[in-house]
Amino acid sequence: MSTAHTPAGLARTAHGGVGESAPRPDGTLKVTGEFAYASDLWHEDMLWGFTLRSPHAHARIISADVSGALATPGVYAVLTHDDLPAATRYGLEIQDTPVLADGVVRYHGEPVALVAADHPETARRAAARIRITYEELPVVGDEESATAPGAPLLHPARDDHHAAHVPHPNIVHRQPVVRGDVAAARARADVVVSGDYEVGMQDQAFLGPESGLAVPAGDGGVDLFIATQWLHADLRQIAPVLGLPEDKVRMTLSGVGGAFGGREDLSMQAHACLLALRTGRPVKMVYNRFESFFGHVHRHPARLHYEHGASSDGRLLFVKARIVLDGGAYASSSPAVVGNAASLAVGPYVVGDVDVEALALYTNNPPCGAMRGFGAVQACFAYEAQMDRLAERLGLDPVEFRQRNAMEQGAVMPTGQVVDAPAPVAELLRRVKARPLPPERPWDTAGGAPDVRALPGGLSNTTHGEGVVRGVGYAVGIKNVGFSEGFDDYSTARVRLEAVAGQPVATVHTAMAEVGQGGVTVHAQIARTELGVTRVVLQPADTRVGSAGSTSASRQTYVTGGAVRHACQEVRERVLALGRARFGAHHPAWERAVLVLEGGKVATEAGEVLAALADVLEDEVIDVEREWRHRPTEPFDLRTGQGNGHVQYSFAAHRAVVDVDTGLGLVKVVELACAQDVGKAVNPLAVTGQIQGGTVQGLGLAVMEEIVVAADGRVRNPSFTDYLIPTILDTPAIPVDILELADEHAPYGLRGAGEAPTLSATPAVVAAIRAATGIALARVPVRPEHLTGT
Amino acid sequence: MRVNFTVNGRPQQADDVWEGESLLYVLRERLGLPGSKNACEQGECGSCTVRLDGLPVCACLVAAGQAEGREVVTVEGLAEHARRRAAGAGTPPEPAGTSLDEARRWTAAPDGTRAAALSPVQQAFVDAGAVQCGFCTPGLLVAADELIERNPEPSDADIREALSGNLCRCTGYETILDAVRLAAARAGEAGPR
Ligand code: FES
Ligand code: FES
Numbered sequence: 001m002s003t004a005h006t007p008a009g010l011a012r013t014a015h016g017g018v019g020e021s022a023p024r025p026d027g028t029l030k031v032t033g034e035f036a037y038a039s040d041l042w043h044e045d046m047l048w049g050f051t052l053r054s055p056h057a058h059a060r061i062i063s064a065d066v067s068g069a070l071a072t073p074g075v076y077a078v079l080t081h082d083d084l085p086a087a088t089r090y091g092l093e094i095q096d097t098p099v100l101a102d103g104v105v106r107y108h109g110e111p112v113a114l115v116a117a118d119h120p121e122t123a124r125r126a127a128a129r130i131r132i133t134y135e136e137l138p139v140v141g142d143e144e145s146a147t148a149p150g151a152p153l154l155h156p157a158r159d160d161h162h163a164a165h166v167p168h169p170n171i172v173h174r175q176p177v178v179r180g181d182v183a184a185a186r187a188r189a190d191v192v193v194s195g196d197y198e199v200g201m202q203d204q205a206f207l208g209p210e211s212g213l214a215v216p217a218g219d220g221g222v223d224l225f226i227a228t229q230w231l232h233a234d235l236r237q238i239a240p241v242l243g244l245p246e247d248k249v250r251m252t253l254s255g256v257g258g259a260f261g262g263r264e265d266l267s268m269q270a271h272a273c274l275l276a277l278r279t280g281r282p283v284k285m286v287y288n289r290f291e292s293f294f295g296h297v298h299r300h301p302a303r304l305h306y307e308h309g310a311s312s313d314g315r316l317l318f319v320k321a322r323i324v325l326d327g328g329a330y331a332s333s334s335p336a337v338v339g340n341a342a343s344l345a346v347g348p349y350v351v352g353d354v355d356v357e358a359l360a361l362y363t364n365n366p367p368c369g370a371m372r373g374f375g376a377v378q379a380c381f382a383y384e385a386q387m388d389r390l391a392e393r394l395g396l397d398p399v400e401f402r403q404r405n406a407m408e409q410g411a412v413m414p415t416g417q418v419v420d421a422p423a424p425v426a427e428l429l430r431r432v433k434a435r436p437l438p439p440e441r442p443w444d445t446a447g448g449a450p451d452v453r454a455l456p457g458g459l460s461n462t463t464h465g466e467g468v469v470r471g472v473g474y475a476v477g478i479k480n481v482g483f484s485e486g487f488d489d490y491s492t493a494r495v496r497l498e499a500v501a502g503q504p505v506a507t508v509h510t511a512m513a514e515v516g517q518g519g520v521t522v523h524a525q526i527a528r529t530e531l532g533v534t535r536v537v538l539q540p541a542d543t544r545v546g547s548a549g550s551t552s553a554s555r556q557t558y559v560t561g562g563a564v565r566h567a568c569q570e571v572r573e574r575v576l577a578l579g580r581a582r583f584g585a586h587h588p589a590w591e592r593a594v595l596v597l598e599g600g601k602v603a604t605e606a607g608e609v610l611a612a613l614a615d616v617l618e619d620e621v622i623d624v625e626r627e628w629r630h631r632p633t634e635p636f637d638l639r640t641g642q643g644n645g646h647v648q649y650s651f652a653a654h655r656a657v658v659d660v661d662t663g664l665g666l667v668k669v670v671e672l673a674c675a676q677d678v679g680k681a682v683n684p685l686a687v688t689g690q691i692q693g694g695t696v697q698g699l700g701l702a703v704m705e706e707i708v709v710a711a712d713g714r715v716r717n718p719s720f721t722d723y724l725i726p727t728i729l730d731t732p733a734i735p736v737d738i739l740e741l742a743d744e745h746a747p748y749g750l751r752g753a754g755e756a757p758t759l760s761a762t763p764a765v766v767a768a769i770r771a772a773t774g775i776a777l778a779r780v781p782v783r784p785e786h787l788t789g790t
Numbered sequence: 791m792r793v794n795f796t797v798n799g800r801p802q803q804a805d806d807v808w809e810g811e812s813l814l815y816v817l818r819e820r821l822g823l824p825g826s827k828n829a830c831e832q833g834e835c836g837s838c839t840v841r842l843d844g845l846p847v848c849a850c851l852v853a854a855g856q857a858e859g860r861e862v863v864t865v866e867g868l869a870e871h872a873r874r875r876a877a878g879a880g881t882p883p884e885p886a887g888t889s890l891d892e893a894r895r896w897t898a899a900p901d902g903t904r905a906a907a908l909s910p911v912q913q914a915f916v917d918a919g920a921v922q923c924g925f926c927t928p929g930l931l932v933a934a935d936e937l938i939e940r941n942p943e944p945s946d947a948d949i950r951e952a953l954s955g956n957l958c959r960c961t962g963y964e965t966i967l968d969a970v971r972l973a974a975a976r977a978g979e980a981g982p983r
Contacts, residue, residue, distance in 0.1 A: 031865075031924075031927055032865065040818070040824035042822070207829040685965075692961060
């Protein structure tokens with residue numbers, strides 16, 4: 001039974017329910033500048049924390065002298081590894097990350113020491129007075145140097161649960177996926193194409209810098225106000241570092257300025273608390289942009305080798321792939337990224353014979369972990385390039401070729417898992433292809449000089465259209481939703497219903513991190529729909545309620561939304577029980593009819609109003625806390641990759657139209673149309689915004705975004721001057737076509753939506769550039785020199 | 791040093807300002823006006839955009855001392871600024887914005903129930919879904935408001951040009967374009983100013 005519809009005859013008064021474009025509850029605060037982001041927090045007597053970071057990618061620390069820093073007026077504390085009170089390492093999956101460098105630094109920018117001072121500039125200057133003597137060590141930078149005989153071992157004493165299964169200790173995790181007989185399929189294939197591809201290191205580049213305020217408490221504990229993606233995972237990692245029980249570390253989410261995976265690992269959480277506990281004063285830390293590039297993990301750069309075979313009638317016969325991800329100095333979420341890359345390596349296509357290997361390396365490059373798309377992005381860039389090459393060899397239209405091989409509901413994944421929900425891959429491609437193309441030569445004005453703003457190069461006035469060629473490209477991708485491989489992926493929600501001044505009010509409390517995705521809007525919508533109320537109050541996310549899991553893997557609307565709905569349903573049962581006890585004797589419908597909550601009333605499905613909710617509740621407060629889980633998944637077999645590892649898949653397709661100035665190598669993306677199946681658009685406006693935002697991150701990876709790491713492991717461009725993210729001038733129109741084919745296993749039929757568009761946008765743009773120029777591009781981001789041959 | 795200037799129509803004074811402090815730091819940390827955001831402090835992202843004597847500038851690139859004797863409008867004063875503009879030039883400047891004392895007592899209001907009077911461009915950002923994480927929003931609002939003041943009927947190319955100094959990582963900009971179009975259209979309906 002669902003209350004998501006309005007019973008006949010009962011006016012719907014609760015606006016802003018599931019399926020409507022309800023406005024954000026925090027929208028007004030955000031446009032008036034009053035929303036409290038973590039970097040805005042302020043406390044009487046607070047100090048400022050600053051992190052001293054390693055200038056080397058790999059070095060031994062010979063000595064550390066902090067006396068100069070400590071003697072600086074205004075400095076209250078300086079901490080190094082030697083000052084740590086308890087656990088010295090932490091990590092999401094593997095506890096291999098030092099809180100402060102433990103005698104060796106393993107990447108450029110690793111935290112070495114902390115300073116607390118009364119002014120941020122004082123803290124910075126004091127940190128500059130810390131004298132560290134380093135002995136530089138050889139740098140491990142790629143697969144060859146990491147696995148060569150005698151290569152320095154990044155973690156020689158590792159004893160994590162992957163250690164026994166990897167071929168080399170500098171490999172974090174390795175996952176094969178094998179199905180069928182690739183050798184036999186290759187013998188049958190009419191066409192075989194193989195290619196090597198490379199994906200650069202992308203950064204989340206969220207706008208709100210890492211920030212937090214730690215306030216020491218009278219009970220010896222600490223209160224931490226922080227921008228993060230998963231409060232309870234932070235808590236689990238920092239309490240042992242502080243040597244405190246978890247109940248003495250109280251965490252509250254403060255305003256988060258974007259995340260995209262970059263806040264899943266700890267940054268300053270433990271650091272700020274350590275400084276606060278040491279000084280007895282509140283300590284605020286705010287990374288500047290330079291530090292932010294060192295302070296969070298990035299998207300894994302990858303090298304991929306693919307071999308595809310097809311029959312002359314355009315059927316895929318086999319895929320052989322090897323995906324090498326650079327995990328950098330510490331594990332972060334590399335094992336899960338490997339699992340994704342391996343299990344999604346073939347893409348949304350039906351292929352009988354598959355031989356895939358994915359692995360992540362330990363190197364002295366910056367640590368890599370979660371970023372939107374999580375291992376599926378790298379694979380999608382390569383398999384979609386291969387699909388275009390196969391289509392060309394077969395003389396088929398690239399969309400037609402993809403459609404012939406597109407998976408649909410009931411298909412079997414290379415992992416053996418059956419896709420048991422709609423998988424409209426061919427339809428998504430059809431939709432983007434059917435859309436009318438944007439006009440050619442958009443810079444032409446009626447008889448006048450060209451509008452240079454529409455040209456590649458834009459206002460820099462580098463061309464008036466000579467040498468500009470157009471190309472169109474397509475791509476489609478598959479992403480898993482939620483945490484996979486047997487992870488206990490649950491969320492907790494607390495819902496209270498009471499009458500306030502004669503009106504029913506629902507209060508929703510979860511620990512979900514709102515990072516901009518709009519989860520708070522969705523929670524209010526769910527409560528309105530399930531409880532038939534207008535007013536919903538959202539409690540700030542904190543650790544006083546059970547874990548909501550991470551705001552990542554496109555999982556929050558599914559899992560925490562599911563928990564809110566589950567708690568609401570229990571509240572509804574209790575209200576109805578209360579109503580039966582109060583009024584059941586007077587009206588048989590209380591016992592006999594199917595009842596709904598709608599418009600602040602209890603009514604029968606037929607629309608007969610039985611009572612006002614407020615009258616049922618009177619002074620009663622119904623308060624329910626519930627955990628909710630999606631269907632369980634299972635780990636992939638370590639040798640074959642077989643297993644029902646994922647709970648849900650999401651699909652998006654893109655068509656890119658680009659204009660390229662072949663002389664200067666400049667690309668202007670003219671349009672980037674997307675079609676995506678979201679199962680159910682819980683909030684159409686918000687989901688459209690997610691798709692457009694994800695699309696632009698994919699565009700960024702295609703043509704501009706890369707953290708450049710030199711051979712010595714040093715990061716060359718840690719600033720917004722040198723790490724380029726798309727501006728409004730680099731961004732085209734992004735028409736979005738939303739399908740809603742319900743997944744019967746998910747709440748409201750919804751499908752996690754945030755990540756899939758990031759996958760296919762990148763290969764679509766690159767395919768369009770290839771189509772425009774005829775150049776076989778195999779690396780992203782595409783740079784001007786790749787297009788001009790200079 | 792001491793800096794005297796006007797912020798959102800209200801005379802302000804900041805004491806003990808270091809030579810190197812930016813206008814952004816003084817607004818955020820000394821005057822308790824954290825609405826202008828600190829995303830790069832390098833002039834690249836526009837999150838800190840304020841108006842200095844009417845012109846949009848990156849507050850992170852303005853040395854605090856340069857603001858001496860000048861007028862600053864931040865996102866906190868945008869609604870009042872728009873109101874006065876709508877009322878026509880010549881209105882004597884009323885004290886507006888947040889006083890230092892009020893600002894210091896400022897806390898997060900997580901339930902969002904506060905009924906604020908929004909300027910047209912602020913309302914349009916809410917209505918168009920142009921706010922996700924919202925970190926870019928204050929700077930974009932100041933820039934967009936200035937654009938519409940200068941050019942009441944901007945083309946899409948005009949909007950893109952005017953906002954090209956403001957990065958947004960969440961929205962993909964489509965909804966921001968929608969919001970500015972919406973704000974301009976509504977201003978147009980309201981008749982010439
Ligand atoms: S913070 Fe001033 S431009 Fe980025
Ligand atoms: S809404 Fe997050 S940066 Fe623009």
